[in-house]
Amino acid sequence: xxxxxxxxxxxxxxxxxxxxxxxxxxxxxxxxxxxxxxxxxxxxxxxxxxxxxxxxxxxxxxxxxxxxxxxxxxxxxxxxxxxxxxxxxxxxxxxxxxxxxxxxxxxxxxxxxxxxxxxxxxxxxxxxxxxxxxxxxxxxxxxxxxxxxxxxxxxxxxxxxx
Numbered sequence: 001x002x003x004x005x006x007x008x009x010x011x012x013x014x015x016x017x018x019x020x021x022x023x024x025x026x027x028x029x030x031x032x033x034x035x036x037x038x039x040x041x042x043x044x045x046x047x048x049x050x051x052x053x054x055x056x057x058x059x060x061x062x063x064x065x066x067x068x069x070x071x072x073x074x075x076x077x078x079x080x081x082x083x084x085x086x087x088x089x090x091x092x093x094x095x096x097x098x099x100x101x102x103x104x105x106x107x108x109x110x111x112x113x114x115x116x117x118x119x120x121x122x123x124x125x126x127x128x129x130x131x132x133x134x135x136x137x138x139x140x141x142x143x144x145x146x147x148x149x150x151x152x153x154x155x156x157x158x159x160x161x162x
Contacts (some may be wrong), residue, residue, distance in 0.1 A: 003127050007094050008087035009115035010126050011108045017042045024060050024067040024075065027051045037043070038105050040117065041072050047107060047114045049076035084109045091123050098123075 017029055017040040027039045038052045051072045059075040060067060083101040085094050087108050094106055104120040132149065 002090045003092050005091045007089045011118040013116045014157050015117035022072045024070045041076050045080050049078040051076045
């Protein structure tokens with residue numbers, strides 16, 4: 001199902017970026033200032049990786065690491081492990097890539113050059129009809145969570161019977 005909208009049409013052309021020397025406090029402050037959920041980490045004009053809100057919570061805060069002493073490069077998802085997309089792709093293709101890779105943000109690469117960033121919210125603002133595709137993913141994830149909780153209840157009952 002093609003939408004007629006290309007990634008280049010709706011991506012953020014100038015996403016928030018920080019230098020590879022940035023620490024986690026710098027990332028959090030930039031996220032707050034720009035009201036975004038991720039920061040691209042750069043070395044000059046080269047994309048190195050991405051730091052998300054979840055990275056800050058799960059890789060820094062929960063582990064009790066210092067936001068001042070922990071560098072963004074230590075917790076970022078590096079470029080070679082990121083899912084990327086080309087600006088010429090249809091936004092439906094971007095949504096499918098996001099769904100398959102369980103990500104909400106895709107750096108847009110034009111060859112080796114960072115062209116922008118597209119997020120799930122960007123797509124849903126333009127094509128709300130595509131929301132059904134994501135609802136399916138959310139529903140499946142919730143069902144898995146419920147199954148895991150059911151199994152947890154069984155374990156608790158078994159422990160009570162011991």
